[in-house]
Amino acid sequence: xxxxxxxxxxxxxxxxxIDPSRMTIIREGVDSxxxxxxxxxLEAALQLRARHGGKITVLTxxxxxxxEALREALAYGADEVVLLTxxxxxGADTLATSHVLARALSLLAPFxxxxxxxxxxxxxxxGHVGPQVAEELSLPQVCGVSEIHLEGSSVVVKxxxxxxIYTLRVSMxxxxxxxxxxxxxxxxxxxxxxxxxxxxxxxxxxxxxxxxSPDEVGLAGSxxxxxxLFKPPPRRKGEVIVGSAHELVExxxxxxxxxxxxxxxxxxx
Amino acid sequence: xxxxxxxxxxxxxxxxxxxxxxxxxxxxxxxxxEFFFLADVVPSGESGPRISGRLFDREGRFLVELSGGEMVQxxxxxxxxxxxxxxxxxxxxxxxxxxxxxHVFTNxxxxxxxxxxxxxxxxxxxxxxxxxxxxxxGGKPALEKPER
Amino acid sequence: MNERSYSGIWIFxxxxxxxxxxxxxxxxxxxxxxxxxxKTEVTVLLLGDHVHQYAMEYVAHGADVVMVVDHAALRHYxxxxxxxxxxxxxxxxxxxxxxxxxxxxxxEFFPRLAKRIGTGLSAxxxxxxxxxxxxxxxxxxxxxxxxxxxxxxxxxxxxQMATVHPGVFEEQPHNGSAMARIVYPQVEIESDxxxxxxxxxxxxxxxxxxxxxxxxxxxxRGLGSREHFDKLFELAELLGxxxxxxxxxxxxxxxxxxxxxxxxxxxxxxxxxxTIGTSGALxxxxxxxxxxxxxxxxxxxxxxxxxxxxxxxxxxxxxxxTLLLEKLRKRL
Numbered sequence: 001x002x003x004x005x006x007x008x009x010x011x012x013x014x015x016x017x018i019d020p021s022r023m024t025i026i027r028e029g030v031d032s033x034x035x036x037x038x039x040x041x042l043e044a045a046l047q048l049r050a051r052h053g054g055k056i057t058v059l060t061x062x063x064x065x066x067x068e069a070l071r072e073a074l075a076y077g078a079d080e081v082v083l084l085t086x087x088x089x090x091g092a093d094t095l096a097t098s099h100v101l102a103r104a105l106s107l108l109a110p111f112x113x114x115x116x117x118x119x120x121x122x123x124x125x126x127g128h129v130g131p132q133v134a135e136e137l138s139l140p141q142v143c144g145v146s147e148i149h150l151e152g153s154s155v156v157v158k159x160x161x162x163x164x165i166y167t168l169r170v171s172m173x174x175x176x177x178x179x180x181x182x183x184x185x186x187x188x189x190x191x192x193x194x195x196x197x198x199x200x201x202x203x204x205x206x207x208x209x210x211x212x213s214p215d216e217v218g219l220a221g222s223x224x225x226x227x228x229l230f231k232p233p234p235r236r237k238g239e240v241i242v243g244s245a246h247e248l249v250e251x252x253x254x255x256x257x258x259x260x261x262x263x264x265x266x267x268x269x
Numbered sequence: 270x271x272x273x274x275x276x277x278x279x280x281x282x283x284x285x286x287x288x289x290x291x292x293x294x295x296x297x298x299x300x301x302x303e304f305f306f307l308a309d310v311v312p313s314g315e316s317g318p319r320i321s322g323r324l325f326d327r328e329g330r331f332l333v334e335l336s337g338g339e340m341v342q343x344x345x346x347x348x349x350x351x352x353x354x355x356x357x358x359x360x361x362x363x364x365x366x367x368x369x370x371x372h373v374f375t376n377x378x379x380x381x382x383x384x385x386x387x388x389x390x391x392x393x394x395x396x397x398x399x400x401x402x403x404x405x406x407g408g409k410p411a412l413e414k415p416e417r
Numbered sequence: 418m419n420e421r422s423y424s425g426i427w428i429f430x431x432x433x434x435x436x437x438x439x440x441x442x443x444x445x446x447x448x449x450x451x452x453x454x455x456k457t458e459v460t461v462l463l464l465g466d467h468v469h470q471y472a473m474e475y476v477a478h479g480a481d482v483v484m485v486v487d488h489a490a491l492r493h494y495x496x497x498x499x500x501x502x503x504x505x506x507x508x509x510x511x512x513x514x515x516x517x518x519x520x521x522x523x524x525e526f527f528p529r530l531a532k533r534i535g536t537g538l539s540a541x542x543x544x545x546x547x548x549x550x551x552x553x554x555x556x557x558x559x560x561x562x563x564x565x566x567x568x569x570x571x572x573x574x575x576x577q578m579a580t581v582h583p584g585v586f587e588e589q590p591h592n593g594s595a596m597a598r599i600v601y602p603q604v605e606i607e608s609d610x611x612x613x614x615x616x617x618x619x620x621x622x623x624x625x626x627x628x629x630x631x632x633x634x635x636x637x638r639g640l641g642s643r644e645h646f647d648k649l650f651e652l653a654e655l656l657g658x659x660x661x662x663x664x665x666x667x668x669x670x671x672x673x674x675x676x677x678x679x680x681x682x683x684x685x686x687x688x689x690x691x692t693i694g695t696s697g698a699l700x701x702x703x704x705x706x707x708x709x710x711x712x713x714x715x716x717x718x719x720x721x722x723x724x725x726x727x728x729x730x731x732x733x734x735x736x737x738x739t740l741l742l743e744k745l746r747k748r749l
Contacts, residue, residue: 012699018565025565036681036700094528095537122680122703125560126540128528131496135532140611141496143525160620161521162434167615174611180681184674223537227555228568240718240729248730249740252691252712253748255728259710261632261656261689262748270509270602277599279477279592282469287487288601289469313593374470375436376477376591413596 001054001150003045004112005078006101006133007038009062009069010123018229025123025229034069037118039076041178043185044148045116046077052150055079057108061089061100067202074196075188086206091219094124098132100217103210105137114155115175119144127177134175142170146181276411281311281378283318284401285410289379292412295322295386295394295404302331304388306395308380310415318380319415320369324358329391332366333358358384423575425510426452428480429503429517429527430463432471433494440518442478442588444581447545448516449479449589451554454547457513460484460600462506464499466492476597479589483599484510490606494522496529497609504533506602512576514554516545519580531578537571538578543585553577562680562703625659625675632658633687635678635705638665639694639715639734646671648738649693655745661685663701679704694734697722714738 012031019026034042045056058073060066061084070081084104092100105115115134120127127143134141147158151169157176159166170176207217214220241251256262278291285293285308296305306322321336326345334342338356340349347366350357355370367384382402386395394406404410426448430441441461448459458481463472465487472483486502507515507530517523519541531538543566544557556569556579571577620626627633634653640646649660662672664679678685679701690708695701697713697720705711706725713726714737723729730737 040681093537095532095535098532122700123561125562126528126538126558127524128531128538128540131525131528132532135500135529140609141525141529142612144521156615162438163620164617165620166617169613169615171611180677180683181674223535223574224539224569224571226567227570230566230568232559232563232566238723238726238729240723240726240731242718242731245732245736245740248714248732248737249744251728252730252737252741253744255710255712256656256689259689262745270505270604272600272602274601275599277472277476277483277597279473279595279597282473284469289472289599291596374473377470377473377593379469379473 001048001052001114002110002112003048003054003056003114003116004105004108005038005042005045005056005058005073006115006117006129007042007058007060007069007073008035008121008123009033009060009066010035010121018231023226023229032065032068034072035118035121035123037120037178037180039118039185040180040182041116041118042073042076042078043183044178045114047183048114048148048150049077054113057082057112059084059101059104061085061092061097061104063090070202071196071200072188072193074200074202075192077192080203082203082205084205084210086217088207088214088218088220091222092217093222093224094126094128094132095223096217096219096221098129098136099221100210100212101129102133102136103212104205105133107210111173113172113174115139115173117175117177119177119179130175130177137173137175139173139175140170141175141177142168143177144179145176146179148176148182276413278310279377280313281315281318281380283308284379284381286398286403287401290411292319292415293404293408293410294412294416295406295408296388297407298416302389304386304394306386307416308382309417310412311378312415316378318369318371318378319417320367320382321417322386324366325387325389325391327387327391327393329387329389331389332360335367355380423511423513424455425457425512426455426459426514426516427507427512427576428459428461429515429523430461430471430475430483431518431520431523432463432465432468433520433522435471435474438518438520438583439588440520440581440583441475443583443586444516444518445475445479446589447581447586448514451514451545451547452481455513455552458482460512462503463487464491464502472599474591476595477591477593479592479595480597482597485599485601486604486606487601488606490608493614494526495609495612496526497612498606499526500529500533501609502604502606503530505604507534507576509602515576515578517578517580519582523580527578527580534576536574536576536578537569538580539569540580542579542581545579545581554579562699563706564699564703627659627661627676627678627683627685630659630685631687632656632689633661633678633685633691633705633708634658635661635663635690635692635695636666636671636734637663637693637695637701638669639696640666640671640738641694641735643669643671645735645738648742651742652691652738652745655742655749656689656691658687658689661705663695663698692722692726693738695722696720697725
């Protein structure tokens with residue numbers, strides 16, 4: 001069973017800084033990681049491969065430094081990794097991003113049985129790319145799966161949605177986005193990491209290899225524009241108190257009283 | 270793309286030809302002897318449908334007049350059977366002329382009417398359609414305010 | 418953009434878990450304000466099987482028009498089937514703005530629909546306004562777990578689509594005297610059976626439902642040991658809440674994965690969050706910063722968790738937790 005996993009490199013910072021002149025986020029000097037839910041998607045792919053065999057291809061669209069994320073994916077165990085990179089891709093919204101990813105996936109031979117990605121990213125948070133790639137490739141989709149089992153030419157998945165657990169059969173090829181309950185990522189052995197960075201290759205595709213024109217991608221291929229980026233007004237007045245344990249607990253109790261938490265009956269409903 | 274349109278009330282609607290409508294009138298109210306059938310608009314505050322009408326058979330013979338959920342004239346000897354949520358009007362021959370059934374929602378009501386209605390000329394003016402009733406001939410298909 | 422103009426504000430009627438899930442009603446109320454500015458109408462689009470009751474509810478809460486496609490094949494929310502029907506309706510009726518609640522279904526369905534139509538979509542918006550100069554819909558969408566807001570517009574594509582965070586706008590009260598128009602488009606329905614629902618069941622009662630708990634008590638590595646972490650359970654019970662944990666606490670084996678809070682775990686918005694011995698890494702805080710009130714306990718006065726707390730207590734997590742429990746046992 002061949003699986004493609006779409007990942008995204010995201011910034012790993014406790015606080016975001018904005019460049020007001022370009023209305024973008026400052027990424028220079030910021031550490032990057034693979035979006036945590038994409039790591040879970042990759043782990044799920046590895047588990048499926050361990051059980052059913054096949055090839056795992058990991059793709060990402062991003063600036064040249066996204067190659068690091070792909071090398072990490074190799075270290076985790078991906079068979080093949082593809083970097084979709086081109087200055088023309090900059091400023092893409094999910095419409096344009098999904099177009100690039102879908103085109104790249106359509107060039108994989110054989111076409112994957114499953115396309116996996118994280119349900120959403122820690123940065124843009126939209127959760128749109130999965131469904132939009134599925135739409136462009138005319139694949140059935142299920143978002144936020146917590147279990148995946150292969151059954152012949154279908155997968156049976158579980159999806160928890162608003163208090164209900166759905167068990168669904170999806171015919172392949174299909175696209176699934178994964179939820180955190182699916183699995184925990186395993187640790188990556190250091191030796192693998194070294195090899196991934198020194199010995200293995202990363203395929204690089206630009207608009208040329210993908211057969212795309214500049215107006216289909218990046219900002220030009222996007223339907224939305226960001227007019228303004230801003231931090232929300234601080235919602236917390238945030239008193240920080242230092243004192244003895246007794247004083248601190250006093251303050252805590254007062255706060256609980258003020259919130260009427262202590263008036264209610266004990267125990268949950 | 271074709272579409273059909275009606276009005277809809279927040280409080281109570283009849284299901285007519287698979288569409289919701291606050292009320293409808295077949296025929297005219299003005300005459301004292303001719304056919305009419307009125308499923309009137311139910312004002313917010315009331316909970317039952319307002320059904321009245323003068324019904325005839327396929328030969329154009331007068332059967333029964335309904336008003337306020339009661340038979341005010343009944344030359345043919347029909348029976349009015351109440352049940353929880355509605356009523357049934359039955360002809361001595363055993364045929365159900367009219368079946369009126371009200372569903373209660375959390376914040377409103379919906380009434381399904383089923384029946385085969387003929388006017389004073391013996392013309393078919395209403396007949397069962399899937400889950401509701403299909404109406405034809407002159408009248409007002411979507412009332413906004415009570416007629417009576 | 419096509420020459421024929423687009424007008425009207427549409428809202429996707431998401432009635433799953435209605436009467437609890439009221440986001441459609443909230444959107445109707447907000448859309449009425451936008452419609453006044455644009456001098457247009459609010460239409461709620463309703464797909465399903467026997468959905469009469471919802472049509473009436475939407476009218477009662479302010480819709481000008483309800484557009485209904487009532488068909489057995491639409492009984493279950495199904496992404497591909499719904500996408501096909503709705504894309505066809507959008508092509509026919511050309512709404513200028515199309516909104517949906519950011520419910521789990523909305524967040525799977527609306528992006529696919531926007532892609533099929535070929536238009537822009539913003540996610541989980543917390544504000545919507547009409548720009549007075551351009552007439553465009555300004556969609557305020559959060560990113561980085563809410564740490565950053567973006568005002569997004571869709572200048573050249575229509576409709577302008579957005580999913581909206583539940584609870585941001587306030588619904589209009591129920592008005593039983595309301596009347597509106599109802600439209601029944603005649604559409605062909607084709608079920609897409611590539612995704613089949615085999616079964617569905619309610620999540621088990623008694624299972625950890627962190628998302629519903631009014632109080633969440635969360636612990637991290639600062640608690641030092643399983644023994645101390647376990648005290649959180651008593652605290653939760655005394656306060657009528659549930660216990661959550663950070664990834665380090667779960668890695669240490671103090672709690673199961675179902676209690677994980679944060680980006681790769683659960684997102685919670687309780688009335689009160691007490692977070693003890695947690696440093697406040699971004700991946701954790703994105704899952705809890707929506708809480709109404711946050712009380713944080715940490716030994717380090719510079720811990721990032723204090724940035725999101727209403728009340729921050731600098732002290733040893735274990736000591737404070739033990740003392741708190743003593744006082745609460747006496748008090749309650």
